[in-house]
Amino acid sequence: ETGVTQSPTHLIKTRGQQVTLRCSSQSGHNTVSWYQQALGQGPQFIFQYYREEENGRGNFPPRFSGLQFPNYSSELNVNALELDDSALYLCASSFTPPEGNQPQHFGDGTRLSIL
Amino acid sequence: GEDVEQSLFLSVREGDSSVINCTYTDSSSTYLYWYKQEPGAGLQLLTYIFSNMDMKQDQRLTVLLNKKDKHLSLRIADTQTGDSAIYFCAESINYQLIWGAGTKLIIKP
Numbered sequence: 001e002t003g004v005t006q007s008p009t010h011l012i013k014t015r016g017q018q019v020t021l022r023c024s025s026q027s028g029h030n031t032v033s034w035y036q037q038a039l040g041q042g043p044q045f046i047f048q049y050y051r052e053e054e055n056g057r058g059n060f061p062p063r064f065s066g067l068q069f070p071n072y073s074s075e076l077n078v079n080a081l082e083l084d085d086s087a088l089y090l091c092a093s094s095f096t097p098p099e100g101n102q103p104q105h106f107g108d109g110t111r112l113s114i115l
Numbered sequence: 116g117e118d119v120e121q122s123l124f125l126s127v128r129e130g131d132s133s134v135i136n137c138t139y140t141d142s143s144s145t146y147l148y149w150y151k152q153e154p155g156a157g158l159q160l161l162t163y164i165f166s167n168m169d170m171k172q173d174q175r176l177t178v179l180l181n182k183k184d185k186h187l188s189l190r191i192a193d194t195q196t197g198d199s200a201i202y203f204c205a206e207s208i209n210y211q212l213i214w215g216a217g218t219k220l221i222i223k224p
Contacts, residue, residue, distance in 0.1 A: 004157075006157075033210075033211070033212075035212075040216075041216055041217075042119075042203055042205075042214030042215055042216045042217055043158070043203075043212070043214050044214075045211040045212060045213075048210045048211065050210075055210050056209065056210035056211055058211065090157055090158065092158075103146065103148065103160055103163050104160070104212060105160055106150075106157040106158040106159070106160070107157050108156055108157040109156075109157045
């Protein structure tokens with residue numbers, strides 16, 4: 001069974017640039033969630049994708065956007081990068097049967113640094 | 116409102132039991148989770164409990180849930196140096212997880 005994989009592992013960008021982070025979900029999972037984890041804090045929910053549509057969103061501005069593909073993999077795009085966007089970005093996949101969410105399994109994250 | 120609280124640090128001697136505590140505020144949570152994060156790594160799902168249960172045991176791990184007090188605990192029996200990590204409590208509300216700030220478990224020899 002293949003787990004959740006994220007790429008790249010590390011990334012350095014400058015303010016104002018754009019970035020795309022990628023995630024492959026665990027086999028058998030159809031739902032992908034993205035989280036931002038600042039240093040020394042717990043993760044904050046960005047959004048979730050199910051059946052290629054946004055299924056819920058946390059308190060993040062519209063410059064954070066995403067996609068889910070037919071194979072359930074996903075991308076997180078961030079435009080107009082700000083210094084505060086420096087964080088570990090975590091992707092989690094789960095299987096969502098009709099009766100509700102199941103436990104989320106995480107990748108190792110992408111460490112994004114903004115200079 | 117949604118809020119999950121944990122102590123920031125816990126120090127135990129190797130071989131002793133560790134008990135990490137968590138309080139949450141939303142009684143509509145469906146699942147409550149414990150995740151482990153080692154330095155520079157992602158989050159590893161340790162165990163979880165459905166909100167209609169009050170205890171779950173999985174090898175060295177025991178989860179206790181007190182719904183009346185909205186209190187969740189994780190007990191690690193026979194704590195080893197490999198248990199050194201940050202432990203996060205999270206509650207599931209609809210489609211998202213709400214997280215505590217994490218408890219750093221420090222193992223003394």
